Amino acid sequence: MNAPLPPASLNSPWQLAHRAARMNPSVIREILKVTERPGIISFAGGLPSAKTFPVAAFEAACAKVLKNDPTGALQYAASEGYGPLREMVAAQLRTQAAAAGLTWNVDPAQVLITTGSQQGLDLVAKVLVDAGSRILVESPTYLGAVMAFIPMEPEVVSVVSDAEGVDINALRQAAHTGAKRGQSPNSAWQILESDPNLPRFLYVLPNFQNPTGNTMSEARRAALSTTAAELNLPLIEDNPYGDLWFDTPPPAALTARNPEGCIYLGSFSKVLAPGLRLGFLVAPKAVFPKLLQAKQAADLHSPGFNQRMIAEVMKDGFLDRHVPTIRALYKAQRDAMLDALTQHFGAMPVDATAAELDNRLTWNTPAGGMFLWARLPKGMKAVDLLPLAVDKGVAFVPGAPFYADHGDERTLRLSFVTPSALDIHRGVAALASAIRQQQGV
Amino acid sequence: MNAPLPPASLNSPWQLAHRAARMNPSVIREILKVTERPGIISFAGGLPSAKTFPVAAFEAACAKVLKNDPTGALQYAASEGYGPLREMVAAQLRTQAAAAGLTWNVDPAQVLITTGSQQGLDLVAKVLVDAGSRILVESPTYLGAVMAFIPMEPEVVSVVSDAEGVDINALRQAAHTGAKRGQSPNSAWQILESDPNLPRFLYVLPNFQNPTGNTMSEARRAALSTTAAELNLPLIEDNPYGDLWFDTPPPAALTARNPEGCIYLGSFSKVLAPGLRLGFLVAPKAVFPKLLQAKQAADLHSPGFNQRMIAEVMKDGFLDRHVPTIRALYKAQRDAMLDALTQHFGAMPVDATAAELDNRLTWNTPAGGMFLWARLPKGMKAVDLLPLAVDKGVAFVPGAPFYADHGDERTLRLSFVTPSALDIHRGVAALASAIRQQQGV
Numbered sequence: 001m002n003a004p005l006p007p008a009s010l011n012s013p014w015q016l017a018h019r020a021a022r023m024n025p026s027v028i029r030e031i032l033k034v035t036e037r038p039g040i041i042s043f044a045g046g047l048p049s050a051k052t053f054p055v056a057a058f059e060a061a062c063a064k065v066l067k068n069d070p071t072g073a074l075q076y077a078a079s080e081g082y083g084p085l086r087e088m089v090a091a092q093l094r095t096q097a098a099a100a101g102l103t104w105n106v107d108p109a110q111v112l113i114t115t116g117s118q119q120g121l122d123l124v125a126k127v128l129v130d131a132g133s134r135i136l137v138e139s140p141t142y143l144g145a146v147m148a149f150i151p152m153e154p155e156v157v158s159v160v161s162d163a164e165g166v167d168i169n170a171l172r173q174a175a176h177t178g179a180k181r182g183q184s185p186n187s188a189w190q191i192l193e194s195d196p197n198l199p200r201f202l203y204v205l206p207n208f209q210n211p212t213g214n215t216m217s218e219a220r221r222a223a224l225s226t227t228a229a230e231l232n233l234p235l236i237e238d239n240p241y242g243d244l245w246f247d248t249p250p251p252a253a254l255t256a257r258n259p260e261g262c263i264y265l266g267s268f269s270k271v272l273a274p275g276l277r278l279g280f281l282v283a284p285k286a287v288f289p290k291l292l293q294a295k296q297a298a299d300l301h302s303p304g305f306n307q308r309m310i311a312e313v314m315k316d317g318f319l320d321r322h323v324p325t326i327r328a329l330y331k332a333q334r335d336a337m338l339d340a341l342t343q344h345f346g347a348m349p350v351d352a353t354a355a356e357l358d359n360r361l362t363w364n365t366p367a368g369g370m371f372l373w374a375r376l377p378k379g380m381k382a383v384d385l386l387p388l389a390v391d392k393g394v395a396f397v398p399g400a401p402f403y404a405d406h407g408d409e410r411t412l413r414l415s416f417v418t419p420s421a422l423d424i425h426r427g428v429a430a431l432a433s434a435i436r437q438q439q440g441v
Numbered sequence: 442m443n444a445p446l447p448p449a450s451l452n453s454p455w456q457l458a459h460r461a462a463r464m465n466p467s468v469i470r471e472i473l474k475v476t477e478r479p480g481i482i483s484f485a486g487g488l489p490s491a492k493t494f495p496v497a498a499f500e501a502a503c504a505k506v507l508k509n510d511p512t513g514a515l516q517y518a519a520s521e522g523y524g525p526l527r528e529m530v531a532a533q534l535r536t537q538a539a540a541a542g543l544t545w546n547v548d549p550a551q552v553l554i555t556t557g558s559q560q561g562l563d564l565v566a567k568v569l570v571d572a573g574s575r576i577l578v579e580s581p582t583y584l585g586a587v588m589a590f591i592p593m594e595p596e597v598v599s600v601v602s603d604a605e606g607v608d609i610n611a612l613r614q615a616a617h618t619g620a621k622r623g624q625s626p627n628s629a630w631q632i633l634e635s636d637p638n639l640p641r642f643l644y645v646l647p648n649f650q651n652p653t654g655n656t657m658s659e660a661r662r663a664a665l666s667t668t669a670a671e672l673n674l675p676l677i678e679d680n681p682y683g684d685l686w687f688d689t690p691p692p693a694a695l696t697a698r699n700p701e702g703c704i705y706l707g708s709f710s711k712v713l714a715p716g717l718r719l720g721f722l723v724a725p726k727a728v729f730p731k732l733l734q735a736k737q738a739a740d741l742h743s744p745g746f747n748q749r750m751i752a753e754v755m756k757d758g759f760l761d762r763h764v765p766t767i768r769a770l771y772k773a774q775r776d777a778m779l780d781a782l783t784q785h786f787g788a789m790p791v792d793a794t795a796a797e798l799d800n801r802l803t804w805n806t807p808a809g810g811m812f813l814w815a816r817l818p819k820g821m822k823a824v825d826l827l828p829l830a831v832d833k834g835v836a837f838v839p840g841a842p843f844y845a846d847h848g849d850e851r852t853l854r855l856s857f858v859t860p861s862a863l864d865i866h867r868g869v870a871a872l873a874s875a876i877r878q879q880q881g882v
Contacts, residue, residue, distance in 0.1 A: 013673040013702050014727045015641060017571045017593070023734040050512040058515070062503040071491040074499070074714035115556050115718075115740040122739045126592050130458045131572070147738045151567050152458070200456060232454040261454050273515035275745040277556075286455045293464040297588045298563045298739065299556040304716040306744060 019131075019151045026143055027401040034387060035395035041427035043414040044395040046210065048370065052326045053273045054313065061312035065305065073305040079296040081113025081280070082307035088314055089113075089266070089280050093253075100252030104259060110282050112291055115302045117240055117267040117279030121148035123294045124236055124263060127287060128200045129154045136174050136202040136233075138166050140402030140411075142210045145203055145238065157199065158404040163364065165206065165216035168223050175199050175231045201234040201263075207242040207250045208369025211402045211413040215367050218251040225257040233261075240267040240279075243323050245368035246331040260284045263291075268310055270370075271323050276306040329417075330370065336421035337372055337414065338365060340428035361435065363414075370417045373399065376410040376435065383409065385438050394430040460572075460592050467584055468842040475828060476836035482868035484855040485836040487651065489811065493767045494714045495754065502753035506746065514746040520737040522554025522721070523748035529755055530554075530707065530721050534694075537683075541693030545700060551723050553732055556743045558681055558708040558720030562589035564735045565677055565704060568728060569641045570595045577615050577643040577674075579607050581843035581852075583651045586644055586679065598640065599845040604805065606647065606657035609664050616640050616672045642675040642704075648683040648691045649810025652843045652854040656808050659692040666698040674702075681708040681720075684764050686809035687772040701725045704732075709751055711811075712764050717747040770858075771811065777862035778813055778855065779806060781869035802876065804855075811858045814840065817851040817876065824850065826879055835871040 035044050065073050080086065090106040097104035114120045121144070129135060129152035137146065139158035146156055160170040175198070204224070206216035216224070228235050237254045255262035259282075267279040283291050295301075342348070345361045363374040376382060382398035389396065399411025419427060476485050506514050521527065531547040538545035555561045562585070570576060572594035578587065580599035587597055601611040616639070645665075647657035657665070669676050678695045696703035700723075708720040724732050736742070783789070786802045804815040817823060823839035830837065840852025860868060 012727050013669075013675045014725075015569070015639065016728070016731060017567065017569055017574075017641075019571075020568050020731045023568075023731055023738065025730075025734060026737075047517050050516055053511060053515045055507055055511040055515070058511075059504065059507045062507070063500065066496055066500045066503070070494060070496040070499075072716075074494045074496070074716035075491055076488050076710075076715045115743075118738075119740040126458065127461050127464075128456070128458055130460075133458075144738075144741070151735065151738060198456070200458075228454075234454045269517075273746075274517045275513075275515035277740060277742070277744040284455075286453050287457070289466075290457060290461045290464055293466060294592060296467075297464065297559075297585075297592055299560045299718060300585070301718070302556075303718040303744060303747060306747065 019153050022150050022153065026147060028143060028397055031383070031386065031398060031401070032395070035390055037390065040390065040393055040395050041419050041423045041430065042395045043416070043419070043427055044397045045415050045418050046370070047418065048270050048274065049329065049417045052329065054318075054322055057313045057318060057322075058273070058309060061309045064312055065308040069308065073308045075304070077301050077304040079292055079301045081111065081302060082304060082311060083108070085113060085307050085311040085314075086111040086280075088311060089282075093256075093264070093282065096249070097252055097256040099249065100256070102252045102256045104253070104256035106259075106282055110284070110288055112281050112283065112288070112295060113302050113307055114279045114281055114295065115299055116269060116274070116277045117238065117265045117281075118144060118148060119295075119298065120263075120265040120279055120281040121145050121238070123281070123291050123298065124201075125149045125152040125154070126294045127290045128234070134199040136171070136199045137404055138204055138209070139404065140211055140399060140407070141203065141404065142205055142238065143402055146404060149203075154200070156404045158406070159202065163214050165214070165220040166202070166204065166224065168220075168227055171202065171224070171227060172231070175202070175233050199233060201236050202228065203236045203238065204254065205238045206254060207239055208244060208366055208371070210241070210369075211371055211397070211399060212373040213364060213366030213369055213371040214373065215250050221251050221254055221257070225254055229258050229261055235262040236265065237262050238265045240265075240270055241369040243271050243319075244327055244330060244370070246327055246334065247367065250368065255282065260286070263287065271319060271326065272310060272313065276310060278302060278306055278310055327368070330368075333416040333419075333421060333424060334366060334372065336424040337416040337428065338363075340425045341374075344428055344432035370415050372414045372416055374412050374414055375408070376412065377439065378410075380435070380438060381409045382412040385434055388438055389431055389434040392430040392434045394427040394434070396431070460594050463591050463594065467588060469584060469838055472824070472827065472839060472842070473836070476831055478831065481831065481834055481836050482860050482864045482871065483836045484857070484860070484868055485838045486856050486859050487811070488859065489711050489715065490770065490858045493770065495759075495763055498754045498759060498763075499714070499750060502750045505753055506749040510749065514749045516745070518742050518745040520733055520742045522552065522743060523745060523752060524549070526554060526748050526752040526755075527552040527721075529752060530723075534697075534705070534707075534723065537690070538693055538697040540690065541697070543693045543697045545694070545697035547700075547723055551725070551729055553722050553724065553729070553736060554743050554748055555720045555722055555736065556740055557710065557715070557718045558679065558706045558722075559585060559589060560736075560739065560743075561706040561720055561722040562586050562679070564722070564732050564739065565642075566590045566593040566595070567735045568731045569675070575640040577612070577640045578845055579645055579650070580845065581652055581840060581848070582644065582845065583646055583679065584843055587845060590644075595641070597845045599847070600643065604655050605661040606655070607643070607645065607661075607665065609661070609668055612643065612665070612668060613672070616643070616674050640674060642677050643669065644677045644679065645695065646679045647695060648680055649685060649807055649812070651682070651810075652812055652838070652840060653814040654805060654807030654810050654812040655814065656691050662692050662695055662698070666695055670699050670702055676703040677706065678703050679706045681706075681711055682810040684712050684760075685768060685771060685811070687768055687775065688808065691809065696723065701727070704728065712760060712767065713751060713754065717751065719743060719747055719751055768809070771809075774857040774860075774862060774865060775807060775813065777865040778857040778869065781866045782815075785869055785873035811856050813855045813857055815853050815855055816849070817853070818880065819851075821876070821879060822850045823853040826853075826875055829879055830872055830875040833871040833875045835868040835875070837872070
């Protein structure tokens with residue numbers, strides 16, 4: 001991630017901060033420049049389908065907010081966020097936890113409205129990361145999170161992960177110095193101030209992860225929650241996709257299992273629309289005041305108008321009617337992609353040997369969200385395949401850049417939410433053709 | 442500004458970053474808690490008058506944006522901001538510079554739309570401030586800026602300022618090590634990386650400053666611009682109030698005089714509405730890409746919906762019709778405050794001695810903006826007067842907290858934009874009564 005500083009003229013007055021050397025455009029953005037060609041079928045996007053934006057509901061909400069409370073919507077406001085929206089968020093999380101069999105007493109006072117959940121990541125980094133401190137991430141993980149953490153100059157450490165989530169033994173190894181915590185009569189962080197080896201947190205995306213589409217299993221959640229508590233390792237749980245389940249809701253949130261040890265990040269971008277830039281975080285009392293202070297310094301508050309728009313849309317159970325339509329659309333498109341993959345590459349074998357799988361394209365079956373994760377046959381690299389695929393009219397994102405280290409160069413991320421089912425079939429056909437050509441078949 | 446870390450339980454997993462110890466609620470917020478009483482006449486606010494919000498124009502713009510380009514408004518978008526809005530900003534700044542007799546070729550590609558101008562301050566700090574580096578500010582200065590800079594752990598140094606702006610000799614002294622710059626064959630910041638004494642920038646609010654309402658004179662601007670260029674000292678020019686002039690526009694922007702050496706911050710909060718949280722910055726090529734990267738990491742982009750709303754409202758010269766109405770309102774209210782002050786404390790003497798001024802309440806005559814700056818007679822402290830004033834039904838903000846060091850405890854900030862002219866007269870009468878009582882007169 002380190003790049004040389006750009007050249008400066010002899011008389012340039014600008015001395016950049018040390019951290020600026022690590023702040024660089026995402027590798028993926030650079031890769032995707034080759035895919036910006038008219039008419040291409042793109043599995044490369046990370047955007048929700050614009051078809052799901054509830055435009056009519058927003059129109060009605062705008063008019064109502066500006067009619068009923070123009071001053072509230074347009075004046076400066078509290079950094080914490082709009083009260084009724086914070087209450088709705090808290091109620092929703094309580095309900096979801098209860099449906100999963102847990103009691104999570106989310107207090108609206110613990111809810112901070114953020115300018116997209118991306119800002120939650122920025123605030124978390126400001127409050128928890130010192131230069132040189134270690135933070136743990138899944139492997140692979142959401143690049144935007146790494147991009148948010150990097151300015152605070154952490155050492156980002158990948159924890160080996162499988163289809164169920166982070167590997168618990170690998171986590172123990174990465175966090176082993178954490179066991180020292182709490183063994184001193186002094187307050188915890190005074191000890192740790194001098195312990196450079198203890199990671200500040202593990203960042204996890206348990207539901208329909210970006211980029212893999214994988215969901216952390218109940219067993220893994222239980223083990224992770226117990227292990228993190230035992231290690232005194234904070235968890236940052238990022239859940240932008242959790243509501244987009246296809247058949248059954250995912251297991252209960254990690255934060256619901258140990259609210260004092262977790263910060264939970266959520267978003268309205270995937271259930272309503274990203275262009276309003278609203279998300280939220282839920283944090284325990286030990287860190288909430290500092291996150292609030294960081295929020296105030298960062299942008300005073302998130303737009304009060306947008307917060308009222310979303311509260312207006314959400315009241316009376318709108319999401320209970322709206323989100324199922326998103327689930328149905330994305331599920332149908334996931335199915336189209338699975339069908340097309342099966343048609344062009346043959347069904348995924350049930351009892352294949354590792355060697356058999358190694359010689360074919362493999363993929364997972366995401367239970368929700370926006371992404372499917374595939375792996376090329378042995379000897380191929382996604383980044384080499386991309387230009388050929390683009391020539392044939394289809395784009396994807398190579399998976400390697402999503403790993404903080406040692407990326408698997410055979411992996412690729414396929415988004416199924418934007419193209420139509422017909423285009424998904426065409427795109428997968430083009431992908432198959434590119435793979436065959438690359439293989440010299 | 443350093444406060445001890447809050448106590449942690451023995452088993453708390455949260456280790457806060459070092460910077461968190463300096464991130465604390467604003468002193469002013471704490472002070473103002475005593476002023477939150479129903480029926481009080483408040484000169485303490487920092488908010489624009491809600492009467493100036495163009496609600497009907499926003500209603501029309503919302504409807505139009507959602508009708509004409511719902512996907513553009515609601516989808517993820519470029520971190521730089523909405524193109525047409527960036528063009529409007531660039532055009533407006535070019536026009537204003539030309540009206541002041543300068544050519545400033547603002548390129549829309551240099552304009553970054555931010556989530557309020559507060560975010561511009563956060564981004565500037567991330568890109569330019571290292572822990573322990575020095576930054577210079579006026580004395581007094583906008584506290585929200587200091588709050589945005591503090592998380593990057595600078596040493597904040599006040600430069601002595603008078604009614605015309607920062608004192609140039611004091612600035613030379615504060616920045617004297619900057620003269621070393623450019624004397625090495627290496628690129629500028631490689632030298633400076635090892636020079637802890639060179640300030641990273643001077644932060645200035647030249648127009649109708651918060652808190653003083655003062656405006657930097659043309660002579661001082663010319664001297665500051667020349668001196669800063671000579672010292673190789675970057676300027677961060679913050680201009681949220683510049684459009685709110687009462688009789689004549691303020692002198693040309695500092696950035697217009699040396700665009701390569703300045704970052705300019707602007708806001709839509711005072712000419713349209715703060716609740717949409719939109720501002721902008723203009724930066725030279727030497728720093729723009731890093732600011733953009735910091736922006737992307739901070740919140741991906743500012744709300745596309747809001748950007749389109751404002752662009753829709755602004756097109757066809759709306760501001761040319763709307764802003765004069767704000768100027769007229771605020772000017773009338775400033776006049777009401779000046780009248781009331783004169784009535785209760787006697788006209789400000791024209792040729793008074795320092796001793797004469799020292800024994801009475803003094804105030805300035807802001808040429809625009811929202812604030813008037815007053816100074817109590819010798820021996821009084823604004824912070825001691827406040828509870829008494831509140832008892833009598835009027836609130837203000839003591840001025841001392843606006844100084845990064847050695848605050849003048851006799852100063853107070855009076856906002857004239859929110860109360861009616863009648864309430865301004867009543868409030869000043871209450872203030873006079875409180876001062877007399879405190880003086881034992």
